[in-house]
Amino acid sequence: MTARRWTVLVAAGALVLSGCTSFADTVSTSPPPTAEPTPKQAEDDDGAGCPAERAEPDPDRPEVSLDFRLADDRRSVTGTETVIFAPDLDVRELVFRLVPNGPDAAAIGNRLVVDEVRGDDVARGRYEAVGAGDPGGLYVVELADELPAGESTEVSLDFSLTLGSRGFDRLGVDGPVSWWASGAPLLAWEPGVGWAEDPFVAVSGETAASPVADTVVTVSAPQDLTVLMTGARAEPSPPSGGRRTWTSEEPVARDVGVAAGPFATSEATTPGGTRVTTGVLPGGDLAGDVLSTWTVAAIADLEALLGPFPYDTLTVALLPDLGGGIEYPSMIFEASPSREVLVHEVAHQWFYGMVGNSQFRDPWLDEAFASWAEAVVDPGSGLVSEVALTLPGPVGAAMDAYESPGEYFRLVYDKGGAALLAAQRAVGDAAFDAAIRCYVDATAWSIATPTDVQRAFADLPAALQILQDAAALDEDDAPR
Numbered sequence: 001m002t003a004r005r006w007t008v009l010v011a012a013g014a015l016v017l018s019g020c021t022s023f024a025d026t027v028s029t030s031p032p033p034t035a036e037p038t039p040k041q042a043e044d045d046d047g048a049g050c051p052a053e054r055a056e057p058d059p060d061r062p063e064v065s066l067d068f069r070l071a072d073d074r075r076s077v078t079g080t081e082t083v084i085f086a087p088d089l090d091v092r093e094l095v096f097r098l099v100p101n102g103p104d105a106a107a108i109g110n111r112l113v114v115d116e117v118r119g120d121d122v123a124r125g126r127y128e129a130v131g132a133g134d135p136g137g138l139y140v141v142e143l144a145d146e147l148p149a150g151e152s153t154e155v156s157l158d159f160s161l162t163l164g165s166r167g168f169d170r171l172g173v174d175g176p177v178s179w180w181a182s183g184a185p186l187l188a189w190e191p192g193v194g195w196a197e198d199p200f201v202a203v204s205g206e207t208a209a210s211p212v213a214d215t216v217v218t219v220s221a222p223q224d225l226t227v228l229m230t231g232a233r234a235e236p237s238p239p240s241g242g243r244r245t246w247t248s249e250e251p252v253a254r255d256v257g258v259a260a261g262p263f264a265t266s267e268a269t270t271p272g273g274t275r276v277t278t279g280v281l282p283g284g285d286l287a288g289d290v291l292s293t294w295t296v297a298a299i300a301d302l303e304a305l306l307g308p309f310p311y312d313t314l315t316v317a318l319l320p321d322l323g324g325g326i327e328y329p330s331m332i333f334e335a336s337p338s339r340e341v342l343v344h345e346v347a348h349q350w351f352y353g354m355v356g357n358s359q360f361r362d363p364w365l366d367e368a369f370a371s372w373a374e375a376v377v378d379p380g381s382g383l384v385s386e387v388a389l390t391l392p393g394p395v396g397a398a399m400d401a402y403e404s405p406g407e408y409f410r411l412v413y414d415k416g417g418a419a420l421l422a423a424q425r426a427v428g429d430a431a432f433d434a435a436i437r438c439y440v441d442a443t444a445w446s447i448a449t450p451t452d453v454q455r456a457f458a459d460l461p462a463a464l465q466i467l468q469d470a471a472a473l474d475e476d477d478a479p480r
């Protein structure tokens with residue numbers, strides 16, 4: 001499937017290049033250029049397929065309301081999710097991804113169960129396994145009738161979430177802190193394509209695709225805990241019955257992350273106006289002011305490369321050192337006291353948060369691009385080596401093509417980041433960075449595809465060739 005897809009893309013790219021009127025005439029209403037633009041002209045002239053402004057989110061995007069209640073023992077969460085959704089294609093069902101039920105769920109102790117589904121148009125709900133653990137990786141809400149494109153429906157799901165305690169994952173509990181992300185059924189809609197029903201894979205990595213949604217989050221937690229989460233957070237309610245309720249709003253979130261613990265928080269505002277909240281636990285591996293300073297600096301450095309930070313807020317929760325970090329919209333779980341990891345996760349706010357992708361089908365569109373951005377703003381980190389470009393195997397495969405975590409990281413992160421660095425070197429920083437900005441602005445708040453990369457680099461054939469060669473799948477270098 002992936003090999004065929006890339007073959008089509010290469011053909012499309014060749015078509016774009018041979019026509020070489022840029023992709024403006026294929027993707028926008030801009031008048032076609034009067035002459036074939038050179039890379040230099042492309043750099044100078046935003047008309048060469050580059051939108052004048054960053055794309056706005058779909059005005060008909062879903063509305064998602066998430067109401068979580070963390071139990072007194074802090075090891076489970078119950079909640080209700082309400083979704084108002086108007087598909088852009090006719091549908092007969094709504095599909096939600098149950099990310100916590102991945103193949104490792106039983107070993108870690110994670111579990112997400114849908115207790116009840118309600119809605120005027122709802123017939124019934126069912127699970128589908130798709131390679132996940134019990135009770136399944138997808139929850140399918142069957143509708144009584146077809147829902148035509150453009151019509152909206154409202155569905156509410158009650159759910160129960162168990163937080164595992166054996167390893168770093170998207171949800172968990174460790175000592176005094178509980179955290180969960182993708183902790184509610186995730187609306188698995190890819191606009192223009194349909195439901196993302198991809199299988200779960202054994203390799204640790206994201207496999208979801210979800211649209212941005214107007215999102216409101218409410219969290220009831222024991223009163224001694226501070227809640228950090230996606231979105232602009234309001235002051236908590238006064239304690240009542242031993243609990244406080246925290247709310248936040250984020251108008252363009254694909255997903256939500258929440259952490260609750262005895263966090264000490266620091267607040268800062270970046271020069272660009274992003275409100276940064278960082279939280280560290282007592283005896284944490286970093287001082288709060290250090291984490292705050294790192295975060296503000298990472299945003300400023302990446303804004304210089306990629307344009308304005310996508311969100312009004314960014315919240316970073318420093319978890320126990322379980323290794324690594326995970327990005328969520330306007331929220332980062334930092335589980336390693338590492339500045340390099342933090343820069344990588346901040347870069348994901350552009351590549352994944354704003355420029356979405358199918359993390360199953362095209363994991364390189366967030367991981368290779370975040371790795372590249374990290375390497376550019378933090379060249380001393382050494383996390384991406386251009387030598388990786390010589391590794392055999394494709395950067396651009398789907399998650400199920402990578403047979404081990406090592407292979408996935410080496411090819412998607414290292415070789416992918418290296419390919420972008422090599423492409424940048426081939427055409428120069430100015431032209432390359434301008435094309436990246438065009439890509440970011442053109443695909444903002446959507447789910448991007450490799451075709452969008454092809455379009456962005458159509459006027460820089462030397463860079464495009466390097467990316468195509470690295471990402472291409474052919475049988476000879478398919479992963480073993």
Ligand SMILES: [Zn+2]
Nearest residue numbers: 344348367370
């Ligand atoms: Zn990453």
